[in-house]
Amino acid sequence: MLRSLTPFALAAIVAAMPAAADEIGVLDPAIRAQATALMEAGLQDDVGLEFTESLTTEIGPRMAGSDAEWRARQWAMTKLKDLNFQQVYIEDFNIPYWERVTETASVTGNNPQDLAITALGGSKSTAKGGVEAEIVRFASLAELKSAPADSLKGKIAFIDERMVRSQDGSGYGVAVAKRGGCAKAAADLGAVACLIRSVGTDSHRMPHTGGMSREGAFGALPAGALAAPDADQLARLLERGPVKVKLNIQVKTSVSAASGNVIAEVEGSSRKDEIVLIGCHLDSWDLGTGAIDDAAGCGIVVAAANLIQQLPQKPKRTIRVVLYGSEEVGLFGGRAYAAAHADELDKHVLAAESDFGAGRIWRLASGVGEGALEYVAAMQGVVAPLGIIPADNNSKGGPDIMVLGASGVPVLEPGQDGTDYFDLHHTPDDTFDKIDPAAFRQNVAAYAALTYMAAQTDWDFRKAATPESEDQ
C-alpha cells in the first residue's frame, strides 16, 4: 500500500483521521501541521536516495579503519557541507584493525569440491597453505559447549544452526550467538578452527560475515561462515560418513588504525544547547557496498535533517546528525562519541538511529521516562498515516546509541520491517539495487516528522511518571 502512497493521498488520510495528538492536547497544532508537511516532503525526497547512491557507488565497501572508510569520511564532509549543514566536522579515534586477505575451503577425499565461505571478523589466520581436518557437526553453540573436553582435538567444529526469519529481526539475537562464540568454545575443546552456517535467512551462495565476540572469541581460532547451500552440502556429506575440509584463511591485523565519526548539525534557536541526535553508521563490511547496512540509514537521517534545515525557521533545539565510524567491528564509534561528549550527555534530549536496512517503518518503540509516554503517543499519532503503529517503551536504541541510552539519554526506535533484511546483511549482495525507493522515502518522512517534533517542542523525554499516572 505504502508504495503508492503519494503526498496527496497522505494529506487525505491525515484529514480523515481523528486528531489523536491534539485531543491529548500535548502537541501544538502548528508543530503538528509542520510535522505533517515534512512527512509529505519526505515522501517526495530525493536527497536521501542520492546520498545513499553516491556513497555506495563512489566509495563502495568501507571497512572500519581502512583507507576506504577514510575516503568515506572525506566524501561525507563534502556532501554535508554542500547540503549547508552547520558544524560539519570529524571526531577522530583509533581502533584495532582486522581485514581478510584470502579465504577458501574445500572438501577433500572422495567428494572433492569447494565450499563458499567467508572469514568472520576477528578470525585468526590458519597456517600458510591452510589446515586440513575432520569436521564435527553441532546443532547449536550450546551443543558444542557441552561436548567432552578435548573431544575436538585437531578437528574443525561446525555449528549448523538455522536462523528464524521475522519482521522484527528477533531471530538475529539468537543466531548471532554462534558467530560470536564459536571460536572460543571450539578452542576450549582443542579444535583447530570453527565454521558456522551463516547468520542469515537466504539460501544463496553468499556467506554472511560479521564480528566475533571481542571477549575471548576474537582471534581465538580461524573462523568462517558457510553460505546456506554450502552448510546444506556439508551436512549432506556428513550423513554419508566422515568429512575432511581444508580451510585456508589469511588475515591482516594491526594494533591501531584511524577511524572517526562525522558530525553535522542543524543549529537550534531558543534551546540551542539541547540536542536531538539522529544517527547511522558510515562504515560497512567489505563484501558488499554496505547499502542497506548502513548507507541507507545515513541517507535517511541526513535527508530528514536536511528537510528540517530547509524550513524558514530553525527548530528550537539543535539537531545533530552523527555518521558513526567502526560500528561493524565493535561499536567503536558509539563509544567514542559517548566519551567525547560525556559532559553534555544530559543535554541530549532524545536519540534515534537508523541501522536496520531500508524497509518501511512499521512501529514506533521508545525508551523514555514513563511521564514522557504521552509525548511519544502524540508523535505516534502524527506518523500513523505512514502506517506506523505504537510499540512498547522497552527500546535500548540502535547499536551506536545504546551507550547513550545506558547513560540515561531517552531513545526512540522507529522499527523497520526486517523480514528480508537478513537475506542480504553482511553479504556481497548488500548493494544499492536492493533498496526500495518508496519504503526508503517513508523512512525519511517518519524521521523528518519525529525529529522535528522532538526539536521544536520543549518536551522532557526523561520525565518520570507523575503520582497520578502511577496510581492508574
Add this chain to the structure above:
Amino acid sequence: MLRSLTPFALAAIVAAMPAAADEIGVLDPAIRAQATALMEAGLQDDVGLEFTESLTTEIGPRMAGSDAEWRARQWAMTKLKDLNFQQVYIEDFNIPYWERVTETASVTGNNPQDLAITALGGSKSTAKGGVEAEIVRFASLAELKSAPADSLKGKIAFIDERMVRSQDGSGYGVAVAKRGGCAKAAADLGAVACLIRSVGTDSHRMPHTGGMSREGAFGALPAGALAAPDADQLARLLERGPVKVKLNIQVKTSVSAASGNVIAEVEGSSRKDEIVLIGCHLDSWDLGTGAIDDAAGCGIVVAAANLIQQLPQKPKRTIRVVLYGSEEVGLFGGRAYAAAHADELDKHVLAAESDFGAGRIWRLASGVGEGALEYVAAMQGVVAPLGIIPADNNSKGGPDIMVLGASGVPVLEPGQDGTDYFDLHHTPDDTFDKIDPAAFRQNVAAYAALTYMAAQTDWDFRKAATPESEDQ
C-alpha cells in the same frame, strides 16, 4: 495448484475429464490407463530426487573434460546398474579443454573497488597480473559492432544489455548473443578485453558464466561477465566520468581431454530395435553444483525410465536414456552420439531432452511429421491433468538432441516453466536446495507417461500429412 496435487487428486481429475484421446481413437485404452498409472507413480517418485541429490552432493561441479566429469560418469554407471537398467555403458569422446584459474576485476582511480566477475568459457588469459584499461559501454552487441574501426584500441568493451524474464526462456536467445560474440566483435575493433552484463534475470552478486561462440569468439580475447549489481555499479560510475578497470583472468586449456556419454536402456520387446530416446546432460559449469542445469534433467529422465522398467511387462520399443557429456562447452556429447549412432538414427522413433531446470512442465511442443500430430494430441490429452497445455509443432528438441532432429528424428519438447530459471543458470547458486520437489515430480510423471506411450504404441512420428488432412 500443482504443489498440492496428490495422486488421489490426479485420479479424480482424470475421471472427471472427457477422454479426449479415446475419442480421437488413436490410443489403446489399456496404454492410456497404464500411462495414467505411471503419472500417479511419478507424482510420488523419490528415485529422481535421490539421483539428483546424490550427483550434486557427491560429485558437485563437473566441468566438461575434467576429473569431476569423469567421476560423474563412474558414479552414473554405478547408479544406473543399481537401478537394474540393461545395457549400461559409456561412449567415450574427446574435447578441447578450457578451465578458469583466477578471475578478478577492480575499478582503479578515484573510486577503487572490486567488481564481481566470472570468466566466460573460452576466455583467453590476460597478461600475468592483469590488464588495466578504460571502459567503453555499449547498449548491445549491435551497437558495439557498429562502432568505428580502431575506436576500441587498448580499451575494454562493456556490453550492458539486460535480459527479459519470460516463462518460455525466449529472452535467453536474444541475450546470449552478446556472450557468444562480444570477444570477436571487440577484438575486431582493437579492444584488449570484453565484459558483459551477465546473461541472467536476477540481481544478485553472482555473475553468470557460459560459453562463447566457437566460431571466432572463442579465445579471441579475455572475456568476463559482471554480476547484475556490478554492471549497475559500473554504469553508474561511467555516468560520472571515465572509468578504468583492472582485469585479471587466467585460464588453462589443453588440446584434448576425455569426456563421454553414459547410456542406459530399458530393452524393448516386440520392437526392440526401435528407440525412444530421453536425454539430459551430465556435465555442468564449475561455479555451482549443476543442480537445475542439469542434474535435475538427468534425475527426471532416469526416474521416468525407471518407473517404466518396473512394470511387469517390458514396453515394445527400447527406451534409451542418454546422459550426455560436455554439453555446456559446445554440445560435444550430442554430436558424438549422433556420429556413433549414425547407422541407427532411422530407428530412433522419438527423442526428448530435459535441460531447462526443474520447473513444472506447462506445455507440450513437438517436431513431428504432420501426420503424427494426432499422436501428439493423444499424448497431450493424457498428460493434461498435470496442467500441461498443447503447444506448436515447431520444436527442434533440446540442445543435445537438436542434431538428431536435424537428421530427421522426431522430437517432443515438454516445456518447463523457465520464469526463474535464469536467476540461477550458470551461477554458483545452481544448487540442490533450489529444486521444488513437487514440480520435479510433475516432470517425472509427464516423462514417464509420454515415454511409455511412445514406447508401447506403434506410432510413426515421422508420418507425413495424409492427402485428406492436407485438404483441410
